[in-house]
Amino acid sequence: MKTIKIINKTGIHARPAGLLTKEAQKFSCDIDLIKDGKSVNAKSIMGILGMGIAEGDVIGIQANGTEADSAISSIYSIIEKINQE
Amino acid sequence: MNGLGISEGIAIGKAFIYKTDEPEIPHLSVDDVVIEKKRFSNAVNNLTLNIKNKYEKASAQGDQDRADVFMAHEMIVNDPELLDGVNALIDTEEKCAEWALEEVSNKFIQLMEQLDDPYLRQRAGDIKDIRQQLLKLLLGISNTIDTSIDDSVIVIGREFNPSDIALTESKSVKGFLSEIGAPTTHFSILAKITNIPTVTNVSGILEMINEGDMLILDGTTGEIHIDPTKETIQAFQQKKLDLKQFNEKLKLLKDKPSQTADGVTVEIIGNIAGVNDAETMLELGAEGVGLFRTEFIYMDRSKAPTENEQYEIYKKVLLALEGKEVVIRTLDVGGDKEIPYLNMGKEDNPFLGYRAIRYCLNEKALFKTQIRAILRASVFGHAKIMIPMISTVDEVLDAKVIINECRLELQNEGVKIADTVEVGIMIEVPSAGIISDLLAEEVDFFSIGTNDLIQYTMAADRMNKDVAYLYHPYHPSFIRMLKMVIDNGHEKGIKIAMCGELASDPTFIPVLIGLGLDEFSMNGNAILKSRWLMQNVSKKEAQALVATLLTLKTSREIKETIEAFGDAYET
Numbered sequence: 001m002k003t004i005k006i007i008n009k010t011g012i013h014a015r016p017a018g019l020l021t022k023e024a025q026k027f028s029c030d031i032d033l034i035k036d037g038k039s040v041n042a043k044s045i046m047g048i049l050g051m052g053i054a055e056g057d058v059i060g061i062q063a064n065g066t067e068a069d070s071a072i073s074s075i076y077s078i079i080e081k082i083n084q085e
Numbered sequence: 086m087n088g089l090g091i092s093e094g095i096a097i098g099k100a101f102i103y104k105t106d107e108p109e110i111p112h113l114s115v116d117d118v119v120i121e122k123k124r125f126s127n128a129v130n131n132l133t134l135n136i137k138n139k140y141e142k143a144s145a146q147g148d149q150d151r152a153d154v155f156m157a158h159e160m161i162v163n164d165p166e167l168l169d170g171v172n173a174l175i176d177t178e179e180k181c182a183e184w185a186l187e188e189v190s191n192k193f194i195q196l197m198e199q200l201d202d203p204y205l206r207q208r209a210g211d212i213k214d215i216r217q218q219l220l221k222l223l224l225g226i227s228n229t230i231d232t233s234i235d236d237s238v239i240v241i242g243r244e245f246n247p248s249d250i251a252l253t254e255s256k257s258v259k260g261f262l263s264e265i266g267a268p269t270t271h272f273s274i275l276a277k278i279t280n281i282p283t284v285t286n287v288s289g290i291l292e293m294i295n296e297g298d299m300l301i302l303d304g305t306t307g308e309i310h311i312d313p314t315k316e317t318i319q320a321f322q323q324k325k326l327d328l329k330q331f332n333e334k335l336k337l338l339k340d341k342p343s344q345t346a347d348g349v350t351v352e353i354i355g356n357i358a359g360v361n362d363a364e365t366m367l368e369l370g371a372e373g374v375g376l377f378r379t380e381f382i383y384m385d386r387s388k389a390p391t392e393n394e395q396y397e398i399y400k401k402v403l404l405a406l407e408g409k410e411v412v413i414r415t416l417d418v419g420g421d422k423e424i425p426y427l428n429m430g431k432e433d434n435p436f437l438g439y440r441a442i443r444y445c446l447n448e449k450a451l452f453k454t455q456i457r458a459i460l461r462a463s464v465f466g467h468a469k470i471m472i473p474m475i476s477t478v479d480e481v482l483d484a485k486v487i488i489n490e491c492r493l494e495l496q497n498e499g500v501k502i503a504d505t506v507e508v509g510i511m512i513e514v515p516s517a518g519i520i521s522d523l524l525a526e527e528v529d530f531f532s533i534g535t536n537d538l539i540q541y542t543m544a545a546d547r548m549n550k551d552v553a554y555l556y557h558p559y560h561p562s563f564i565r566m567l568k569m570v571i572d573n574g575h576e577k578g579i580k581i582a583m584c585g586e587l588a589s590d591p592t593f594i595p596v597l598i599g600l601g602l603d604e605f606s607m608n609g610n611a612i613l614k615s616r617w618l619m620q621n622v623s624k625k626e627a628q629a630l631v632a633t634l635l636t637l638k639t640s641r642e643i644k645e646t647i648e649a650f651g652d653a654y655e656t
Contacts, residue, residue, distance in 0.1 A: 010387050013387065014208060045160040046164045052205050054201070
């Protein structure tokens with residue numbers, strides 16, 4: 001599992017959540033985002049929005065299956081990009 | 086009975102009650118889960134196609150914010166958690182698709198409504214919207230009008246959404262009537278563009294009208310007649326015919342110059358807020374754009390638009406105007422226009438405070454982003470820059486330094502820009518009016534913003550009813566102010582425009598012609614009517630009118646004199 005801290009002031013809103021889901025859907029493996037011990041399907045925009053990810057939250061990224069490692073690093077770099085916005 | 090007229094014209098037809106409420110959800114067990122799942126996936130596929138179409142339309146129109154919303158909607162419809170959840174409930178509990186959808190979506194809605202972030206809480210509304218659209222597809226509830234009722238139908242609802250304008254694709258829809266609405270909603274703007282008579286703000290109308298009742302509505306006056314008498318119907322049919330003939334007469338003026346009865350030419354240009362308005366301008370008879378309110382590019386978003394985003398918008402607007410002038414007003418924020426992410430803070434007197442150019446000169450990076458975008462787009466047409474809320478010569482000089490800085494930067498980067506981009510200012514602060522002779526030496530044009538200039542000249546808050554007796558254009562001080570600004574500008578050889586509401590006021594147009602105003606900037610649908618009115622005004626007579634006005638002492642005398650002049654030419 002890889003972790004990243006959210007430093008974007010507005011957290012993960014609809015558009016960034018959309019970008020994240022789109023990226024996750026490119027992979028066939030299961031990808032989960034984890035916050036405070038709760039995990040959601042990274043391919044689900046409603047799951048991500050429902051988590052209410054805000055500035056300062058630390059998010060874990062976990063994947064299982066084919067290309068799990070590259071899935072984790074793609075999602076990580078998308079969140080890095082969101083952080084820079 | 087009366088409501089608020091939002092889109093002009095008269096509609097006569099039978100009432101059609103348009104239900105915008107959530108449909109009742111059936112709770113049934115199903116025998117064949119395979120068929121049920123297929124039914125659900127069909128609904129999902131249909132809605133996806135529908136949203137994709139909307140997405141493409143919005144992107145083609147350059148409306149990236151709306152396109153983003155549709156993209157998010159598409160992802161919600163196809164959310165794996167939603168689809169798997171619904172299919173699982175159909176499989177294991179043999180619930181019908183509607184019931185399963187209700188349960189699964191409720192789970193997400195509840196989750197989101199509990200969040201701290203108000204923005205994310207609102208996303209629950211998006212899920213409800215998607216659920217409603219899916220339910221309508223599943224239940225076979227159509228959003229189209231049953232044209233068998235009558236060949237003339239007036240659609241009545243609580244409140245209309247922008248997408249409801251698609252109802253006009255049915256030729257039998259003649260008008261819209263709603264309980265809730267405002268001139269500035271997306272629906273209202275679309276109604277105006279579509280030219281469909283629309284009246285809103287009639288509370289309780291849904292209880293007063295039964296489906297099939299005969300109805301007349303007048304989108305110009307806001308009048309409504311339920312079950313009208315034969316005579317009333319005939320009177321409105323005549324009015325409708327007159328209006329149609331008048332509009333056809335106006336259309337003939339579309340490509341004609343704006344001329345007074347004695348052959349003096351002025352220009353009528355439009356006020357716009359974005360690409361959509363720009364695209365209708367030439368059709369509405371505009372000879373250019375006199376005011377592009379760029380603050381709308383900055384509103385309803387979470388951070389400032391980038392240089393590229395702005396460049397694309399300015400480019401589209403300039404191309405739409407086919408080489409005719411486009412006056413782009415730089416960010417006019419503050420006062421009553423709030424943009425949350427700019428963090429401007431609360432002020433005791435926002436109208437006398439930190440706003441427009443006062444703010445932009447301090448937030449240099451934000452200002453430069455806009456100027457660079459305008460300069461880059463300038464090769465696509467005839468762009469001009471207009472600075473709002475100028476009070477001193479120093480502000481003009483400072484702004485010009487920044488504009489030059491941007492020009493040099495772009496030239497060094499090898500970016501092509503137009504050889505000249507004229508820079509003008511709004512005259513809306515009395516100090517600017519008083520030193521307009523000095524300002525005229527530093528700028529290429531003036532544009533008088535009447536709403537603020539009246540309120541500042543009279544020191545009367547335009548929102549405050551108790552001082553409304555001071556807020557009008559008839560005070561001698563205001564007439565003198567206009568004369569001073571126009572004369573000072575002309576002395577230095579620059580053109581004077583007006584972009585406030587007064588520029589299209591039928592009774593005031595003769596005064597402005599008499600004062601020598603060069604350009605009248607107004608909302609698109611007032612252009613042809615104003616051009617028609619001007620044909621009846623002689624500049625000579627208008628100058629005599631102004632000479633008389635300048636001798637009068639009170640607002641009442643001035644108002645009466647202007648109105649008496651108007652009565653003679655308006656009909």
